[in-house]
Amino acid sequence: MTQTILITGASTGIGRAAAQRFMAEGWNVLATMRNPESSDLTGENLSLLRLDVTDADSIHEAVAAGLQHFGRIDALLNNAGYGACGPLEAFTEAQIRRQFETNVFGLLAVTRAVLPQMRAQKSGVVVNISSVGGRMTFPFFSLYHGTKFAVEGITEALAFELATFGAKVKIVEPGAIKTDFAGRSLDFTNDPALAEYQPLIGKVLEVFGQTDRPSSDPSIVADVIWQAVTDGTDRLRYTAGEDARVLMANRSAMDDASFTAGVKARFGI
Ligand SMILES: NC(=O)c1ccc[n+]([C@@H]2O[C@H](COP(=O)([O-])OP(=O)(O)OC[C@H]3O[C@@H](n4cnc5c(N)ncnc54)[C@H](OP(=O)(O)O)[C@@H]3O)[C@@H](O)[C@H]2O)c1
Numbered sequence: 001m002t003q004t005i006l007i008t009g010a011s012t013g014i015g016r017a018a019a020q021r022f023m024a025e026g027w028n029v030l031a032t033m034r035n036p037e038s039s040d041l042t043g044e045n046l047s048l049l050r051l052d053v054t055d056a057d058s059i060h061e062a063v064a065a066g067l068q069h070f071g072r073i074d075a076l077l078n079n080a081g082y083g084a085c086g087p088l089e090a091f092t093e094a095q096i097r098r099q100f101e102t103n104v105f106g107l108l109a110v111t112r113a114v115l116p117q118m119r120a121q122k123s124g125v126v127v128n129i130s131s132v133g134g135r136m137t138f139p140f141f142s143l144y145h146g147t148k149f150a151v152e153g154i155t156e157a158l159a160f161e162l163a164t165f166g167a168k169v170k171i172v173e174p175g176a177i178k179t180d181f182a183g184r185s186l187d188f189t190n191d192p193a194l195a196e197y198q199p200l201i202g203k204v205l206e207v208f209g210q211t212d213r214p215s216s217d218p219s220i221v222a223d224v225i226w227q228a229v230t231d232g233t234d235r236l237r238y239t240a241g242e243d244a245r246v247l248m249a250n251r252s253a254m255d256d257a258s259f260t261a262g263v264k265a266r267f268g269i
Pocket of ligand 1: 009010011015051052053054079080081083106129130131132174175176177180181182185
């Protein structure tokens with residue numbers, strides 16, 4: 001029986017690459033996005049559906065339409081997300097809530113909409129896209145790290161729950177990936193009147209703006225997502241990208257004080 005995956009945020013970047021990978025493997029793909037009318041994804045085993053992870057009605061309509069179209073959902077890729085960057089004090093309350101509504105509450109809502117189907121099937125794999133930033137932090141990303149640390153904890157705990165009926169939930173942690181993430185998906189917010197932060201903001205922009213920083217193609221993440229969905233193991237975490245592998249190994253080898261000292265040295269704090 002042909003298997004089906006539902007992907008959130010499939011318009012660009014990692015979600016789009018995953019849609020292409022699963023189609024190439026012969027899966028049915030429910031490629032969901034906020035504006036499906038502007039997508040150029042094509043394929044026989046593809047259904048483009050509108051889904052905004054912050055809009056409950058759109059989630060339930062997309063899941064129902066997907067089930068009607070392909071009959072089942074074997075895998076869910078919670079990929080939709082973006083990064084807020086800047087001093088906490090510079091953000092409005094609405095911006096803070098939008099970051100958590102998208103990256104955390106949206107992921108929870110889509111998962112809750114798909115789980116009844118997986119429970120009925122007694123199988124399924126959910127893959128949650130976290131980040132190296134779900135396990136370590138850098139200055140001015142307090143909101144983004146907050147969401148990705150939340151995704152890590154949610155996933156780790158949920159794995160016990162889903163095992164009770166034979167489903168799995170896994171975490172993919174990409175490093176730097178060449179997508180729209182650092183462009184249109186970055187909510188960079190600053191207030192020059194917050195003078196104390198400005199020297200560090202300058203340094204952070206300089207480090208993250210370096211064009212020769214190593215970064216991977218989104219197809220690398222799609223390969224890892226494919227592995228996570230299909231390897232049949234209970235493995236919880238998968239890094240994606242060579243930089244992610246090195247960063248995670250270094251973080252695991254260090255205690256908190258050593259890691260913090262390293263970040264401070266890197267950013268001249
Ligand atoms: N690129 C990296 O270096 C990197 C590293 C680690 C983790 N990640 C994670 O990878 C995931 C995908 O990001 P990307 O790198 O592929 O960037 P991207 O190309 O900018 O893709 C982000 C996707 O999220 C979607 N999205 C944002 N808000 C949404 C909402 N409310 N409802 C539905 N979709 C929404 C966007 O849809 P629209 O087209 O409608 O805006 C877009 O499809 C994110 O969770 C990100 O945190 C990225």
